[in-house]
Amino acid sequence: MIYSIALYLYALAVVLVSPFRKKAWLMVKGQWNTFRILRKNIRREEMYVWFHAASLGEFEQGRPLMERLRREHPEYKILLTFFSPSGYEVRKDYEGADVVCYLPFDTPGNVRSFLRLARPRMAFFIKYEFWNNYLHACRRRQIPVYSVSSIFRENQVFFRWYGRSYSDVLRCVTHFFVQNETSCELLARKGITNVTVAGDTRFDRVLDICRQAKDLPLVKAFKQDAKVLVAGSSWAPDEDLIIPYFNAHPEMKLVLAPHVVSEDHLKEIEGKLRRPFVRYSRVTEESAARADCLI
Known part of the structure; x- marks a missing residue:
């Protein structure tokens, strides 16, 4: 009841x-x-x-x-x-x-x-x-x-x-x-x-995903020879830990896939980043090579 x-x-x-x-x-x-x-x-x-x-x-x-x-x-x-x-x-x-x-x-x-x-x-x-x-x-x-x-x-x-x-x-x-x-x-x-x-x-x-992996040239252009931290389905408390760590470690790059992809949340993420970033929806090979964070 x-x-x-x-x-x-x-x-x-x-x-x-x-x-x-x-x-x-x-x-x-x-x-x-x-x-x-x-x-x-x-x-x-x-x-x-x-x-x-x-x-x-x-x-x-x-x-x-x-x-x-x-x-x-x-x-x-x-x-x-x-x-x-x-x-x-x-x-x-x-x-x-x-x-x-x-x-x-x-x-x-x-x-x-x-x-x-x-x-x-x-x-x-x-x-x-x-x-x-x-x-x-x-x-x-x-x-x-x-x-x-x-x-x-x-x-x-x-x-x-x-x-x-x-x-x-x-x-x-x-x-x-x-x-x-x-x-x-x-x-x-x-x-x-x-x-x-x-x-x-x-x-x-x-x-299964690994076996069916597709070739992603833009991601390869982004990664180059750097070590990459991948954060998938992240929430704001996760990002509050991950982004400062990323900002303080220039030797690594970051792929960040937030759980919530509203425009407000994406802008909030971008406001916390202190290094070059690009959204995957807007990326080109040139911008990928320049970015340290791929959202």
């Missing part, structure tokens, strides 16, 4: 701020479209496997599994959901999935409508995704749920005295594929033993 009330309040807050925050507006608009997308694209005669990723990073962790499922079990269709606009807006046209949409807020009504329309045969939740109502509804409907690349820490709500009731959601998971032994031990304290230590699937994705 407390969980559902908190969800309703959170959903209301997102709606109220959506006229002023682009990310909130994209989420609200996207969730409104979810049921229309499902009605239009889910075919009742097909079997769907549901993958849920909060954002882009979790998608990359689930991607090797989706692509292997596609290769080895073509009889299944893939439904991919995101919670965050930073995932959906980048990967809404991902060709490896048959249907892509936002996951509506975890309210009882949304859960009933979503599962009635999607009818998944099984579900894969990536890393930190433990939505109470969705997972309990899957258990009642006997839909197997697998937690992939999940990682647990002592300070998470599941292992605190005040999270005892919420930790029941863990018993809705058919099997956990966790990243490390610590996660396995923490789950064992809860009496949960349906666990395999499988590592982080993001490493599989990095290896």
Whole structure:
């Protein structure tokens, strides 16, 4: 009851701020479209496997599994959901999935409508995704749920005295594929033993990217013979550490790929740099050779 009330309040807050925050507006608009997308694209005669990723990073962790499922079990269709606009807006046209949409807020009504329309045969939740109502509804409907690349820490709500009731959601998971032994031990304290230590699937994705690497002449022109620090999907607190270090070490170059690529944030980054920089969207071979930082 407390969980559902908190969800309703959170959903209301997102709606109220959506006229002023682009990310909130994209989420609200996207969730409104979810049921229309499902009605239009889910075919009742097909079997769907549901993958849920909060954002882009979790998608990359689930991607090797989706692509292997596609290769080895073509009889299944893939439904991919995101919670965050930073995932959906980048990967809404991902060709490896048959249907892509936002996951509506975890309210009882949304859960009933979503599962009635999607009818998944099984579900894969990536890393930190433990939505109470969705997972309990899957258990009642006997839909197997697998937690992939999940990682647990002592300070998470599941292992605190005040999270005892919420930790029941863990018993809705058919099997956990966790990243490390610590996660396995923490789950064992809860009496949960349906666990395999499988590592982080993001490493599989990095290896795939490495094998499929494209030649980037402009990046080569930028790098030349220098040592390069690469910061991917960085947030402002990361940049507050990385940029001063870069400014103080003229022997190295920096490739900075921020998580948020709004114009305001890019200008904020540029204001902190004390050495020549260029944005990749504006780079030429000449400007690349002159720059010390490639954004």
